[in-house]
Every structure is written in structure tokens, then in C-alpha cells.
Amino acid sequence: MRVIVVGAGEVGVNLARTLGSDGHEVTVIENTSERCSILEGELDALVVEGNGASPRVLREIGVEGIDLFAAVTQIDEVNLIAAMGAKQLNPKMTTIARVRDPDFAVEEDVDETHRGPFGIDFVIDPDHATAHDIAEAVLLPGAVSVEYFGDGRLGLAEVIVGEESPLIGVSLSKRERLEPAYIVGWSRAGTAKLAEGDDVLAAGDHLIVVAAREHLAQTVARLAGKAREVRRCIIFGGGRIGTRLASILEPTPIRVTILEREADRARRVAELLGGTLVLHEEGVSRDALLQSGVGEADAFIASAGDDRANLLAALNAKRLGADLCMSVVSREEFVPLVDALEIDAAFSPRLIAAEAILRFVHTRALRAMHFLRTGFEALELEVEEGSLIVGRQIGRTGGVLHGCRIGAILRGSEVLIPRVGTEINAGDRVLMLGVDGTLADLEPAFTASS
Structure with a gap:
């Protein structure tokens, strides 16, 4: 398949790298010459310097023969114009635009992919989907990530083996005791493997378990050993992900607090979210977290726009007694730090x-x-x-x-x-x-x- 990717940020580069490794013919359009020079030696793709919304540039690289066009820059309007223009030049190809502003949505209550406006085939909103994924994990005691398949009938959960789990020291050849669930794989110290009968689990291992949706909560709680229901959740960062996450959790019994470093944003978020406590607080240091009562939190989610700040905040929250600590991590180079810092889970808009x-x-x-x-x-x-x-x-x-x-x-x-x-x-x-x-x-x- 022939693919054009507009925008060489984290999302665009990851997409181009994955498509190239799968054998697809990929062209990346990026308007920064320095960025293009760096990527030419890194990607199995043709890197073109130019404006991805320019009809001239699109014609020069042969948009008429392209199968899939994805505009994933940081700017909604650029992505929309690029996808609209590309669709006019090649109506047969599939066009996708990364769009973060909900005003451009044409469907209510959407997932990460939905029909786009202005003749664009689909728009994606990774921030919306990231917030949704975090909420699914928060609402399932014992899980650190959850995904549903089969139109929602089948759940796949990642569970950390707790000190009280009945699986500690037990060979997975005995895992039939877990029916109607199935342990498919596990990871330890960042190394993942598919489950084998002679594997023996230890506290702290991450399990990948599959079960019908109606059995998932009971299974996860049993594997975790001690699955405390989340009643108080602190969110660091009142940006799009943090605000969306709070809006999802507000109708539940969970008490939600947002820590936001910028005063103006804190005021805007407080006006938007009537059921959430919003504090103008830097939210990274131990003192700030102690003042927010992080030691009494059942869940702490770091969702600011700065990976370093997110990881530091989640690490400090964990050390101060927060039970479940998660972080949004956008840049690939920071992902290995999640395991090293013993943060429970990370969510990547880039992967989504x-x-x-x-x-x-x-x-x-x-x-x-x-x-x-x-x-x-x-x-x-x-x-x-x-x-x-x-x-x-x-x-x-x-x-x-x-x-x-x-x-x-x-x-x-x-x-x-x-x-x-x-x-x-x-x-x-x-x-x-x-x-x-x-x-x-x-x-x-x-x-x-x-």
C-alpha cells in the first residue's frame, strides 16, 4: 500500500516507522528542513520537505497514486486543509486527519476514530481516546490497562500481581483454576513473553489476562490479590487529556481533583467541570503533592503536556502513598523509564x-x-x-x-x-x-x- 504521512512529530514518525517495517511504501512530508535531515537516515520512507497542504507538493509526489493519506501535524487546521485538498486530488484514497478540537467532530460520543467533516473520510483524536483508556483502567479495580474486543463482549486486561495474589509461586500449568479466564502472557522488568506451563509468577509481574466482560472484574481482582476500588483520584494537568478524563469520571462516585500549574487554565477548567475540585498547584514536588492529599488518593494520573514532569509527579505520588499511579508518556525515549521508576502504567497518545x-x-x-x-x-x-x-x-x-x-x-x-x-x-x-x-x-x- 502507498501511504502519505503529513507531519513528522511523534505521531507521524511512529506511524511511518511502523508502516515502513510492515513493507508499505511511505512518504513523509515535513516542512522543517532540520527535521527532514534527521529523519532521512532513520526511516524506511521517502522524506520530503514541504507543505503537506500544498496542492503543488502533493502533485509532485504523486498523490494520484496514493492509497492512504494521514495528516497528523500538531495543528488541526493544517490537517483538515491537507486532507481536504488531498481528497480533491484523489477521491478514491482514504483520508485521515488528526483533529483535537471537538468543534470539528461530526458525531457525538465518539471513539478515537470517526467520520470526518468536509469530505474527509475519518478524523482521529488520540487525546480523547487516551483519556477514555485511562478511565477504563481506573474503573476496573486491580487493572492498569483494559481493552475490549468483540463489540465489547471480551476484555483484555493488564494486571499487576499483588503480594496477596493466589498465583505467587504457582506454575501456570495450574492456570485452569482461573477459568473462565485465561492468562496469555506476562512481563517482568520490562521483558514480555507469552505464557508457558512451567512459568512461575512473582509479586510485581504484569499479567495479560483475557475473559468475557462479565467475568473480567472478578478475575482481575483475584489476580491482583488486593484490588482497592478507586474512590479518590488526583489528576496532574488540566489539559485536554486531564479535563476529558475528569469529565468521564465525574458522573461516577469517584471524587476527582485536578492539579493545574497555570492559573488561567485552572480557572477555565474549574468553570467547565462543576463536579471536580480544581487546584492551582504545580503538582510535581513532594510538598505540592502532600498539600493536595496525594497520600490518601487511590489513583494518581499524570497527564500534563510534559513527559518529564509527568514521570516525576507519578514517581513522587507513588512514594508518598498513592495506590495506583499512571502517567501519560508521549515520547518514545521516556517509555523505558516507566518500569525503572516502578510507575504502574503509562498511556501513549502516539500508540493510540x-x-x-x-x-x-x-x-x-x-x-x-x-x-x-x-x-x-x-x-x-x-x-x-x-x-x-x-x-x-x-x-x-x-x-x-x-x-x-x-x-x-x-x-x-x-x-x-x-x-x-x-x-x-x-x-x-x-x-x-x-x-x-x-x-x-x-x-x-x-x-x-x-
Whole structure:
């Protein structure tokens, strides 16, 4: 597939890198010459200096032959104009614009991807989706991240093994005790692996568990060992993510406090959120956090626009007694610090944007995808009649699923936890889990040959 990416910020570079590694022909348009020079040696892509909203530039790079156009700069108006202009030059291609201002939305209560205005096919809002993902984790005691598949019927959660967990010192060959849930993988000290029967877990390990939605909360609480319900949540940063997160949590019994460093923004957020306590407070130092009562908080979320400040605030909050500490991390180089600082979870708008756009370059078998910071990735794939996987039994797939795990099978209204010998049927929706790119070549096995 031929793809144009406009904007070489964190989102654009990550998207171009992922698409290039998957074998797609990628062109990146960036208007800063210094940035272009740096990226030419880093990306498996053609890097063009220019204005991505210019019809002349788009014609010169052959927009007429492009399949997917993604405008992901930091400026909404640039993205909208670029996508609109590209669509006029090539009406057949799919156009996507990164848009943060809700005034440009054409649908209410949207997810991270929805139909766009002005003839643009789709717009993505990573900040909105990041806030939603954090809220899902806060509202599920014991989990540090949650994603739902199968139209919401199947949950995948990341859980930290607590000191009181019944799994400590127990071989995963005994994990049948957890039914109707399934442990698919785990990570320790930043290293992720798929679960094997002889694995023995320790406190602090991160588990990846799959269960039907109605069983997920009970399963997560049991694995965590001590899952305290969040009743007080402190959010550092009253920007778009923090404000959106507070608005999601306000209707719940959770008492929400926002710490905002800028006085004007603090006043605006306080006017917008009637049910949230907004404090004009720097929110990073130990003294500031102590004054805010962070030691009594069940959850602390650092969501300011500064990764360094977020990580420092989350670290201090953890040391001062906050139970669950999470941070928004936008820049890739800061991700390894999350484990080193023992912060419970991190959420990346960059990864969320990539997820949203990558769905458009996959086969028709793909129903959903999700990347986890710990290195795991998940695909929900629909089994097409006549595909290679039809009729294969779990445990006897002949290497077709080498390096992967089936987390669950959605068959009609049923959610099936995989067992050796379970046969895969046409029409099944299968949740596949892998680590660091092992799912890249999996889709053809689920797709009928044309």
C-alpha cells in the first residue's frame, strides 16, 4: 500500500516507522528542513520537505497514486486543509486527519476514530481516546490497562500481581483454576513473553489476562490479590487529556481533583467541570503533592503536556502513598523509564494514533487491534470461509500460529476460552496475542485467497 504521512512529530514518525517495517511504501512530508535531515537516515520512507497542504507538493509526489493519506501535524487546521485538498486530488484514497478540537467532530460520543467533516473520510483524536483508556483502567479495580474486543463482549486486561495474589509461586500449568479466564502472557522488568506451563509468577509481574466482560472484574481482582476500588483520584494537568478524563469520571462516585500549574487554565477548567475540585498547584514536588492529599488518593494520573514532569509527579505520588499511579508518556525515549521508576502504567497518545490509522492498512479480516506498552500486541481477526486456518485445531495448527497465542474465540454469542483440540470455524472472531511484531504476517491465514 502507498501511504502519505503529513507531519513528522511523534505521531507521524511512529506511524511511518511502523508502516515502513510492515513493507508499505511511505512518504513523509515535513516542512522543517532540520527535521527532514534527521529523519532521512532513520526511516524506511521517502522524506520530503514541504507543505503537506500544498496542492503543488502533493502533485509532485504523486498523490494520484496514493492509497492512504494521514495528516497528523500538531495543528488541526493544517490537517483538515491537507486532507481536504488531498481528497480533491484523489477521491478514491482514504483520508485521515488528526483533529483535537471537538468543534470539528461530526458525531457525538465518539471513539478515537470517526467520520470526518468536509469530505474527509475519518478524523482521529488520540487525546480523547487516551483519556477514555485511562478511565477504563481506573474503573476496573486491580487493572492498569483494559481493552475490549468483540463489540465489547471480551476484555483484555493488564494486571499487576499483588503480594496477596493466589498465583505467587504457582506454575501456570495450574492456570485452569482461573477459568473462565485465561492468562496469555506476562512481563517482568520490562521483558514480555507469552505464557508457558512451567512459568512461575512473582509479586510485581504484569499479567495479560483475557475473559468475557462479565467475568473480567472478578478475575482481575483475584489476580491482583488486593484490588482497592478507586474512590479518590488526583489528576496532574488540566489539559485536554486531564479535563476529558475528569469529565468521564465525574458522573461516577469517584471524587476527582485536578492539579493545574497555570492559573488561567485552572480557572477555565474549574468553570467547565462543576463536579471536580480544581487546584492551582504545580503538582510535581513532594510538598505540592502532600498539600493536595496525594497520600490518601487511590489513583494518581499524570497527564500534563510534559513527559518529564509527568514521570516525576507519578514517581513522587507513588512514594508518598498513592495506590495506583499512571502517567501519560508521549515520547518514545521516556517509555523505558516507566518500569525503572516502578510507575504502574503509562498511556501513549502516539500508540493510540498509530492503532487507529493502522487499521486502514490491514486486510478485511482485521476487526480490531491494540498495542500494549509492555510489548504485547493483540489482533481480533474474523475467520473467512476458505482461509487456511479453517478446520485447524488449537495445538495442531501446523506452525500457522507459531509465536502467537489464541486468547479467546468469539463464536456467535459465545466467548470460548481456548483449549487444545478446539476447532476454528469460518465466521469465528479470534483474539490473537503476540510479542513485538510476531503477528505481522498472521492475517493471510485468516483471509480467503482471492
